[in-house]
Amino acid sequence: MTEAKEITIPTADPNDPYANPAAMPSSADRNPRSFDVDAFPMPARKQDDWRYTPIERIDEFFTVFTPSGETRIEVGMIDGSPLPSGVKLTQTKLGEGLSGTVSKPSDRAAAVEWNSGATATVIELSGEIKQPVLVKVHGAGMDLDAFHLVIAAADNAHADVVVEHDGDARLAEGVEITTGRHSQVSTTFVQEWGAGSKHVGNHRIHVGEGASLRHCVVTLGGDVVRIRMDQDFGGEQGDLNMLGIYFVDPGEHIEHRTMVVHNQPDCKSRVVYKGALDGKGAHSTWVGNALIEPTAPGTDSYELNRNLVLTPGAIADSEPNLEIENGNIIGAGHASSVGRFNDEELFYLESRGVSETEARKLVVRGFFNELVEEIGIPAICEHLMDVIDKRLARGESDAMAQVLEEQ
Amino acid sequence: MSTLEIKDLYAHVETKEGIKPILKGVNLTVNSDETHAIMGPNGSGKSTLAYTLAGHPKYVVDGGEVLLDGQDILKMTPDERAKAGLFLAMQYPVEVPGVSMTNFLRTAKTEIDGKAPSIRTWARELSEAMKRLKMDPKFATRSVNEGFSGGEKKRAEVLQLELLKPKFAILDETDSGLDVDALRIVSEGVNRAKEANKFGILMVTHYTRILKYIKPDIVHVFADGHFVKTGGPELADELEENGYDQYLPEGADSESALA
Numbered sequence: 001m002t003e004a005k006e007i008t009i010p011t012a013d014p015n016d017p018y019a020n021p022a023a024m025p026s027s028a029d030r031n032p033r034s035f036d037v038d039a040f041p042m043p044a045r046k047q048d049d050w051r052y053t054p055i056e057r058i059d060e061f062f063t064v065f066t067p068s069g070e071t072r073i074e075v076g077m078i079d080g081s082p083l084p085s086g087v088k089l090t091q092t093k094l095g096e097g098l099s100g101t102v103s104k105p106s107d108r109a110a111a112v113e114w115n116s117g118a119t120a121t122v123i124e125l126s127g128e129i130k131q132p133v134l135v136k137v138h139g140a141g142m143d144l145d146a147f148h149l150v151i152a153a154a155d156n157a158h159a160d161v162v163v164e165h166d167g168d169a170r171l172a173e174g175v176e177i178t179t180g181r182h183s184q185v186s187t188t189f190v191q192e193w194g195a196g197s198k199h200v201g202n203h204r205i206h207v208g209e210g211a212s213l214r215h216c217v218v219t220l221g222g223d224v225v226r227i228r229m230d231q232d233f234g235g236e237q238g239d240l241n242m243l244g245i246y247f248v249d250p251g252e253h254i255e256h257r258t259m260v261v262h263n264q265p266d267c268k269s270r271v272v273y274k275g276a277l278d279g280k281g282a283h284s285t286w287v288g289n290a291l292i293e294p295t296a297p298g299t300d301s302y303e304l305n306r307n308l309v310l311t312p313g314a315i316a317d318s319e320p321n322l323e324i325e326n327g328n329i330i331g332a333g334h335a336s337s338v339g340r341f342n343d344e345e346l347f348y349l350e351s352r353g354v355s356e357t358e359a360r361k362l363v364v365r366g367f368f369n370e371l372v373e374e375i376g377i378p379a380i381c382e383h384l385m386d387v388i389d390k391r392l393a394r395g396e397s398d399a400m401a402q403v404l405e406e407q
Numbered sequence: 408m409s410t411l412e413i414k415d416l417y418a419h420v421e422t423k424e425g426i427k428p429i430l431k432g433v434n435l436t437v438n439s440d441e442t443h444a445i446m447g448p449n450g451s452g453k454s455t456l457a458y459t460l461a462g463h464p465k466y467v468v469d470g471g472e473v474l475l476d477g478q479d480i481l482k483m484t485p486d487e488r489a490k491a492g493l494f495l496a497m498q499y500p501v502e503v504p505g506v507s508m509t510n511f512l513r514t515a516k517t518e519i520d521g522k523a524p525s526i527r528t529w530a531r532e533l534s535e536a537m538k539r540l541k542m543d544p545k546f547a548t549r550s551v552n553e554g555f556s557g558g559e560k561k562r563a564e565v566l567q568l569e570l571l572k573p574k575f576a577i578l579d580e581t582d583s584g585l586d587v588d589a590l591r592i593v594s595e596g597v598n599r600a601k602e603a604n605k606f607g608i609l610m611v612t613h614y615t616r617i618l619k620y621i622k623p624d625i626v627h628v629f630a631d632g633h634f635v636k637t638g639g640p641e642l643a644d645e646l647e648e649n650g651y652d653q654y655l656p657e658g659a660d661s662e663s664a665l666a
Contacts, residue, residue, distance in 0.1 A: 343464065349515075351494075351495050352571065353489035353515050354514055354515055363503065365506065368505070
C-alpha cells in the first residue's frame with residue numbers, strides 16, 4: 001500500500017496570473033466535458049478544436065440522429081477460436097453497466113454519438129488472454145449509424161484487442177477503454193473504409209495504476225476520418241504508448257487528435273504518429289496535446305509526428321502542444337516533421353534494379369515498419385503489415401503484388 | 408561477351424556557385440572479364456564517373472554516350488541500367504530504415520531477373536553467400552545498411568554483387584575504410600563473383616592496396632575529368648612510387664571535395 005501524500009496545489013491570483021503560471025487555466029479547465037449535446041457549440045472552423053477539420057463534410061455528425069443499425073459487429077479471437085473464459089462479451093443499454101463510466105464526451109460529435117446510439121458492446125477482459133480478441137466492424141451502407149464499444153480490463157489482466165473497420169459507412173463511434181491496476185493491454189484500431197465513407201470517433205481512455213496500455217490507430221482509408229482520443233491516468237506508474245499510422249489518398253481528410261493528460265505522479269506517455277500522404281487534396285491532421293497537471297510530478301512524456309509527402313499537392317497539418325504545469329518532471333518532449341522522400345535512399349534502391357515506383361513503396365513500407373515493429377506483439381505486427389502491404393500493393397501486377405505481400 | 412563503351416562523356420553538377428563541369432571527355436572501353444583500375448587524385452571526378460554511369464540525378468550529362476552492348480544507357484533510368492546489367496558498389500551505401508536486407512535483396516533480385524526467385528533456392532543462395540563473406544546471419548533481418556559498420560556495409564555491397572550477377576560492376580572505393588581482414592574478405596568476394604559470372608570491373612580507388620587482391624588487367628590514371636594515362640598493372644606501382652602530382656594541371660586543387 002502506498003501512503004497517501006498530501007500535495008498543495010497553488011491557486012491563481014487573478015490580478016497577477018504570471019505570479020503562479022501553474023495555476024493558470026489549462027485547456028482542461030476551458031474545455032467542457034458533458035453527455036449533453038448542448039454543452040458544446042456547433043463546430044466552426046474558428047474554434048481551435050475544429051480549425052483543421054472540413055466540418056462541412058461531416059456536419060451530419062453534429063445533430064442527434066436515428067442510427068440505421070446496419071453496421072455489423074462480430075467479436076471473436078483473431079485465430080478464429082471461440083472466446084476464452086477471460087473474455088466476457090455483453091450488450092447493454094447506453095448509460096448502463098460499464099458504458100459511460102470513462103470520463104465524458106469532449107466535443108459535440110462525441111456527445112451526439114452518445115445521445116444517438118442505444119446500446120453498447122462491452123468486452124470485459126480478465127486474466128491472461130493468449131490470442132488477441134478481434135472485433136470486426138463492418139459498414140453495410142451509407143446510412144448514418146452509431147456504434148459504442150467499451151473495453152474494460154480487470155486488474156492484472158494481460159490482453160490484446162484488435163478492432164477492424166471496413167465496408168462503406170457513415171459511422172459515429174464512441175470507444176471507452178479502462179484498464180485495471182497493473183494490467184498490460186494493447187488495443188489496435190484499424191480503419192480500412194471504402195471510398196466515400198466517413199467516420200467520426202472519440203476514444204476515452206483511462207489507464208490504471210501501474211498499468212501499461214498500448215493504443216494503436218491505423219487509418220488507411222475513408223473520405224473523412226476524425227478520431228479524437230482523450231486519456232487520463234488512474235494512479236502512479238501508468239504507462240501509455242500511443243502509436244498511429246495513416247495513409248491518405250487524394251481528397252481524403254484523416255485526422256487524429258491525441259489528448260494525453262498526466263494527472264498522476266510518475267507516469268509515462270509516448271505518442272508516435274506517422275503518416276504518408278499521396279496526391280492532390282490528401283489532407284492529414286495530427287494534433288497532439290500533452291497536459292501535465294500540477295498533480296503529476298515525475299512525468300515522462302514525449303510526442304512525435306512524422307509525415308511523408310509522397311506526391312505534390314498533399315497537405316499535412318501537424319501540431320504538437322505541451323501544457324506543463326509541474327516543473328518537477330523527467331521530460332516533456334515533442335517533435336514534428338513533414339518531409340519528402342530522401343533522394344539518396346531512392347537512388348540506392350533504383351540502382352539495384354528497383355523501379356522508382358517500387359522504391360517509393362519500399363521506403364514507405366519501411367517508414368511504417370519501423371513503427372509497427374515497436375508494437376512487439378507478433379500476431380498484431382503481422383496483421384498490420386499485412387494490411388499495409390495490401391494497401392501498397394493496390395494497382396500492382398499480380399507477380400509484384402505477391403512479392404510485396406509475402407514480405 | 409559484353410562491352411561497355413564510354414564515348415566522349417561530359418557531365419556537370421550544379422553547386423551554389425553555379426554549374427561545375429566535372430567529366431570532360433571520358434573515353435573507355437571495358438569488356439567482360441576485364442578488370443580496369445581507375446586511379447587518380449581526390450577531386451579528379453572518379454566517383455562522379457561512377458555515379459554518372461549509374462544514373463544519379465545529381466550529375467547532369469552534357470554530351471557523349473555510354474553503350475552497354477550497343478545500347479545507350481544514358482537514356483535509361485537508374486533501375487533500367489541495373490536491369491541492363493550495370494552494378495555500382497557505393498563508397499557510402501545508403502541506409503534505408505525499416506526495409507529489411509532480406510526484403511530488399513529479394514525485391515532487387517525479382518526486378519533484375521524479371522521474376523521472383525524460387526523461395527527455397529534463394530534462401531540457400533543468400534545464406535551461403537553471407538557465410539562466405541563472413542556476415543552474421545542477423546544482418547539479413549536488419550534494415551538495409553542501418554547500424555552497419557563501414558566494413559559491414561562494404562560486405563553487403565559485395566553480397567549484392569554476388570547475388571545480382573551484373574555484366575559490369577563499378578566498385579567505387581570499395582577498399583576505403585576497411586581493415587586488412589575485411590579488405591581480404593571483400594576482395595575475395597569480388598573475385599569469387601567475377602569467377603562465377605565473368606563480368607567486367609571498373610574499380611575506382613586511390614590506393615594500390617586493393618590491387619594486391621583484385622588484380623587489374625588495365626590501370627588508368629584519371630585526372631581533371633578524363634583519362635590521362637593507361638597502362639598495365641605496372642602503372643599502379645609507378646603511381647604508388649611517384650604519386651599523382653605529375654598528372655595534375657597547373658595550380659589544380661587536388662583536395663576538392665567533389666569526388
